[in-house]
Amino acid sequence: MTNACDQCHRDLAAMIVCSCNVLSDNDVRSALSGDDAARTCGEVYGCLGCSAQCGRCARTIRRIMNEALAGTDVAYCRATGNS
Numbered sequence: 001m002t003n004a005c006d007q008c009h010r011d012l013a014a015m016i017v018c019s020c021n022v023l024s025d026n027d028v029r030s031a032l033s034g035d036d037a038a039r040t041c042g043e044v045y046g047c048l049g050c051s052a053q054c055g056r057c058a059r060t061i062r063r064i065m066n067e068a069l070a071g072t073d074v075a076y077c078r079a080t081g082n083s
């Protein structure tokens, strides 16, 4: 049994961190792995096939990046966006 959207196939347990581009925290983390891993917010957008629109998500994306790269990745509160 899967927990993915029938239409877009995104993980429903993921938290949307960029409403303009409909990017989840898991999408951001996926851009941080591999040989061509993103190391800037701009690279995260590029890896995920989009670009910054309003920029409100930049701080959250940067925090996810810092935590992932430091190995201290933690879950976020869906209601507040805080960890």
Ligand code: FES
Pocket (backbone or CB within 6 Å): 017, 018, 019, 020, 021, 051, 052, 053, 054, 055, 056, 057, 058
């Ligand atoms: S919320 Fe991410 S660019 Fe607007």
